[in-house]
Amino acid sequence: MEWEPKIVAFLCNWCSYAGADLAGVGRIQYPPNIRVIRIPCSGRINPLFIMSAIKNGADGVLTSG
Amino acid sequence: MTTKPDKVGAVMVLGAGIAGIQASLDLAESGYYVYLVEKSPAIGGTMPMLDKTFPTNDCSMCILSPKLVECGRHLNINVMTCSELVDLQGEPGNFKATILKKARFVDPEKCTGCGSCTESCPVKVDDAFNQGLDKRKAIYKLYAQAYPNAYAIDKQKCLKIKKPKACGKCLEACQAGAIDHTMQDDTVDVQIGSVILVPGFEAFQAKELSYYGYGKLANVVTSLEFERLLSASGPFGGHLIRPSDHKEPKKVAWIQCVGSRNCKIENGYCSSVCCMYAIKEAVIAKEHTPYELDTAIFFMDMRTYGKEFEKYYDRARNEQGVRFIRSRVYEVTEATDGSGNIIIRYSNEDGTITNEEFDMVVLSIGLEPSGEMIELAGKLGVELNKFNFAEPPSLTGVGTNRPGVYVAGAFSGPRDIPETVMQASAAAADSSVILSDARGTLVKKKEYPAEKDVAGDIIRTGVFICHCGINIGSVVKVPDVVEYARTLPGVAFADEKLYACSQDTGEQIKEAIEKYGLNRIVVASCSPRTHEPMFQDTLKEAGLNPNLFEMANIRDQCSWVHQKEPEKATEKAKDLVKMAVYKAALLEPVQGVSLGMSHDVLVIGGGVAGMNAALNAASQGYKVNLVEKSDSLGGIAKRIRYGMKGEDVQAYLAELASKINSSQLIKVYTGVEIAEVHGFVGNFVTKLSNGEEIQHGVAIIATGGNEYQPAEYLYGQNDRVKTLLELETDLADGKLAGAKNIVFIQCVGSRDPERPYCSRICCTKSIKQALKLKEANPDANVFILYRDIRTYGFYEDMYTEARRKGVIFIRYSVDSKPVVEAAGDKVKVTVKDHVLGVPVVIDADVVGLAAAIVPPDNSRLSQFFKVPLNQEGFFLEAHLKLRPVDFGTDGVFMCGLAHGPKNLEENISQAKAAVSRACTVLAKESIDVEGKCAIVNKKKCAGCGVCESVCPAKAVAVDPAEKVAVVNEALCKGCGACASSCRCGALNIKGCTNEQIMAMINAL
């Protein structure tokens, strides 16, 4: 089986998280290997969260806001 | 004897575009009940159709949607969609409005917005929202993020409504039972105290002007169509292609003033927004294309007169390579080679003719009032101007001839979003003035049972997994997820629900909380953005703190987007539930914070804006301190004699001053400045230069502006050279009667590297004065030397009149400015005429310089209130588009020239807007915040101050004595920038703690 990276995404509630919802409303299909963590603002992303996600086995971290 | 009926504390807002939403929110937050009446099935108006917005290039939908949600969910805004006003009886303070509620055929209370119906509907209809560029179904939602998040049926197109025995596929698809094809129209009467008309505009029908080829040539599109082409939610997902053949265009042209500035079709006004939106579309189109896109804008005058617009234009021209072609377009035809390309035949400024070929042409269509509104205005007795706009009476900003009925937004005249928002707030303020006695009488407040104390209790999490009909259940194996949830730590109960959001499920959740002693609730269903508040309400009804709730989004971000991979989607759903459960275990109740406050207002600056703000606030019953640094009220307007429509400005000022002096609630301080400011929203303490101390809840900054003292064109050296304000006095005093040749020079000190902004009012003011001169002496030769004539909106009419009356307009370019030389007792003005291509020499008796509007030194106030200035020294608002009078600092507002150049009418409107925004604070008993804010662990804090530096709300600061950070909960927005920057881990965010986020990360 082809290797699939695990992606953790930190998405700002007001824009990117809404964008991810919108992708759903538009039924835009994308790979299911992403796990989204909703945050109140991209300012909430402590760099240690990103490092922890990677330490916990994430192959990539998406921060968006 | 008749008694006057009591005032009604409710307002009807007609039209739910951005103006209607803003007015509704202001009023609802100021203690009034609002009926928001919208004819379409969703609120939002035009903004959702736009891709990006100028000058910030923000995504239109992204900035609008928080307001949509807030408006839609507001307890005191009754959103009436598919509704129209049919009659209005009564008088200001007490009207009866008759509203026709048209059948929607879908019950928005039951509809979950899942969209199964639309998938099954066989009828395809041109999608008007997408400008007909693609299809929707007969059962549809206006746009993806629409509020209410519910479908509606197009009565004209539905098969079953036409023939009750036909079709009915949607009925089968809808598991929520929300559809009823037999629904009937309904008429309701509501009692209201005032009406705000904000129906927006209609786009000009480009077909009316056949020479532009719209409707005949496939690759001529309108600017609104182009917005949809650019939009990621548009018909082509934001991929820029020609809709006719899906080819990527290499060259795109915009033609300006389509349906505007056109007296032949009686649209002799400027639509005000097209120049900027065309530049924006060109810039964004260039960003969209991975290849070098050639863009050209064909224009007559470039009217980038708004705040930060000129710089946007400069960047587009100089950095982004948008071509600007000053021209008159004669004809638009199709190339004969079958490419579908478009040829524009145009005349250059010097009269030569050029043909240029483009792949695609965009028509910058103007704004018109809708036919329905013209009709309704007639019924309501609201007078319209000659272009059928409800232009407000002079110096009211937002009034109409009918008392108690106000107007805002594009229906009052073509205008852009920030001005629309400003006016909407202003209309709310004026409504509030007449209704202030009834403030708070009709607003609703929900009561909840006392909150259970869960501190120290063992975690007992209840998990509810939603099928959402078949939306989740058909992809994600919900029973498996429920089984899995039961194995997770702390989970005491897990169950599945057909619709978690249905009313009976709400009851079941409450029962489960009681029966199983649940103290944390997780719902796995759709998006928390739309449904979290509803579930939190259920918790409150069950006596749990709403923050003991967490959601897992297994529909919008799982089943809908992984439809072909049910196994993996189920695994993902499990993970999402696990993350939510782990976080839930660490959730703690968050208590709101309530602080006492002063309800007084401080207005800084006693010019027209400040005086209007003071009067409006006092008329609403608030005590106002009006501080003016000079010795008398009036500001720069003391030097203005005529308004743009000929108003007697001095009489107006006298009237304002007398009203202020007779008001019991306004205390005027003249010859006084601000010396110190302490505190925050609700609790400001300001020290004046006379030593007095004022306690106030809000501050309105209206420090005004000055006229630039030119260093050019012999100003100050030759007394025949004057500024417009000096000329104004001479003109009024009849001192110019003998002048034969008068020259106006525009853009003196504006639109140059030192002040790269347009001063907005000078073109109109110069023309106004030119007309006065012509009126006094028709034989006088009046010349206006200009770069672009910027008579936006209805002022265009004055420009037309001036040309008709023989005022001579000569354009000069910035690299060959007019030369002014002393010549005996006259002044010799030499300018190169672009039409003739030769220098023109004028022996002028008087030269009028349209000198820039410059801000006073606002730096001290900027520091006092922690509010920013822009590069030019004007105050910079919280958001250029949607928060035009607010600051990032709560409780501080601004209006007038302090914000940027504008005319009297606009200053008045903005002053009222500032008061409206201030009233959303003042109408409350106390400063109440949700409490999801930053919290400092003093033991850990090293006092390094990084939090203070990064906080956008200025809500945290290092206490100089204690040397630790202190959070002001009234100001904190809970964004978390401080907590993320704090190395010591001393800062955390209530409701979104480091521990909770780490728990989610560790759950992976």
Next chain:
Amino acid sequence: MLRMQKLASAIQDAARMLLEEKKVDLVVGFSKGSLPLRSTPCFIRKPEDAAKLTWDCSCENNLANYLRKRQDRVAVVAKGCDARSIAALINENQIDRNNLFIIGVPCSGMVDRAKVEAALEGKDLIAVEEKGDTLVLKAIGVTMEVKLDDLLHDTCKVCRYGNPVIYDMMIGEPAPAKPEDSFADVAAFEALSPAERRAALAAEFSKCIRCYACRNACPMCYCTECFVDCSAPVWVNKSTGTDDNIMFQAGRVFHSAGRCADCGACDRACPMGINLRGMTRKMVKEVKELFGYETGVNPDEKPALAEFKADDPQPFLVKE
């Protein structure tokens, strides 16, 4: 008199004067160690003790470390890197500038004892003598003259700020200007593939015993509770797994972003000889390239990560 000795006596004079005139309660400087090239931080409270102060090419410690949150009035002997750290600490409210007197000393670099040891091939150094651009090293049976430049710490070799950026009194002649740091070492690391980088980091940090000497030596690491010690949440496991070691170091380095003066204190403190500067310098380079910011070089400037600018470059953004 030799250059270093001149500096030492000037420092002594300054300290004596400051203490005599009661301008300060304490002078922090260096005194001779018991072994050659082992100058050590020293605290002088009485004018008569000023003679204990010294200055030579082994005054490597960053004395900013001793200045945080003091109530007394302190004078400090500061070379370039100390001054940069001091400037950064003033910015972070850790030092009250009004209570600090900075005796600035130009610095041309400090000697790396490991390099001395290598030059002597492991023999014990018994004496050292300064001789222009060279040092004369003496061990039993060996005397050798080595170019000072060849013995300097790596950090000193690339340091452009030998002359203190802030001071109240400057001693001696300014050190000559040096060329811009090329960051060749960081560039070499960056040129590796992700897998190679991961392997390189793992190889380096698997050695870490989590003694936290690096953290304690750093003048900028002053949190009451370091994130590694925090239990709610547990950011990093306390055990010495390579992943957790990397997490610790990455967190440490990230926390020093825009604050690290590249003084090398962490590197010198490491008992396991881990190349800690490899990571800190990567961050220094990033900060310089992204924000045009160098720690403490312009004391009035807001630190890179403690300021919000609308026009910050954001090359990492994915745009449409």
